[in-house]
Amino acid sequence: MMVFLLLFCLSCAAFTISSVAGGGAGLVIMPVLGLVLAAPRIPAALSIGTMCSTIGRIVSFWRVIDWRVVLYFMPASLPAAALGVFCLRLMPPVYLELVLGLFLCGNVVLLLKRSQKPALDTRIWRYLPAIGFAAGFISGFTGATGLLFNRFYQKLGLQKEALIATRAANEILLHTIKLVLYVRFGLFDRTVLMAGLCVGIAALAAIKVTQLVLPLLTHAQFCRIGHAAAVIAGVLMLSGASRQIVHDDAMSLSYGRAHGETELAMTWRRHRVALEFEHPMEIELKHRVTQVTDPRTGRAGAELTVLHLAADRGIFVTKRRLHAGGDGYGHHSHRHEA
DSSP: HHHHHHHHHHHHHHHHHHHHHTOHHHHHHHHHHTTTSGGGGHHHHHHHHHEEEEHHHHHHHHGGGGGHHHHHHHHHHHHHHHHHHHHHOOOOOSHHHHHHHHHHHHHHHHHOOOOOOOOOTHHHHHHHHHHHHHHHHHHHHHHSOOGGGHHHHHHHOOOOOHHHHHHHHHHHHHHHHHHHHHHEEEEOHHHHHHHHHHHHHHHHHOOOHHHHHGGSSOOOHHHHHHHHHHHHHHHHHHHHHHHHHHHHHTTTEEEEETTTTTEEEEETTTTTEEEETTTTEEEEEEEEEEEEETTTTEEEEEEEEEEEETTTTTEEEEEEEEESSEEEEEEEEEOOOO
């Protein structure tokens, strides 16, 4: 119960800030949803909440929607959203979240620059279908696009109210299709519904605050708040995605020195990659894969591949298969002269 109360309070604050900033609530709420839902079900709950927010924004700012942008954007975004939901069944969205987090953190450059009105770029019109496709896919895969595409809307000349309203109009059918597909693919249950409604009620409560605050901001202030929100959302996404990858994929980094050798290693799932400095003047790059079956004996073990760079012996590669206990049962190498 306390988790849902935390989710409601954070969602209310996030949607209030995101309305003023032009988006980003979903990216902030995702880590909290991870406390009550499995990763593949987070996009479904997030879509319920963002759909409630989208409907509220369309009703509130109906008169300033730029329907020409919607006409260019929506046709490609709908099939892309279906593709994103389908891909969600095949792989977790955490790695895409990591990339999106890095992308959003890039807004720190815009945040530190002196405020200026974004230059209009008429070429954006020809790219709008591709932008719609990208937005649809990311939305279907993660449940939110948030602040990722605000820069394109600004370059089309949309002001703060028009940007919020037009983006909401672009997303309403996306959320509808996604929810249908989430149900179809078994990514929807009672807990998802409860979490989504909690986020949705908070989103609707935040719209009234938005109507009071938005007229007090200049367009430059609106853009600067958006860049700040993007950076914060990016940091949160990077932090959450990194923790999940470390936990789920057993990722770790290690450093050690022994017998005159220095090794820097990283493990990820069944893989271990190590960079080893040996004396005299030899560097080894090692890649070890566990649970490999030997085609000759049928025994499970590990496969070790080593790239040697030696001052006295040149460059060559060695490969070795290891038993589960660590003893080698096959070894072969080939050498390439530098």
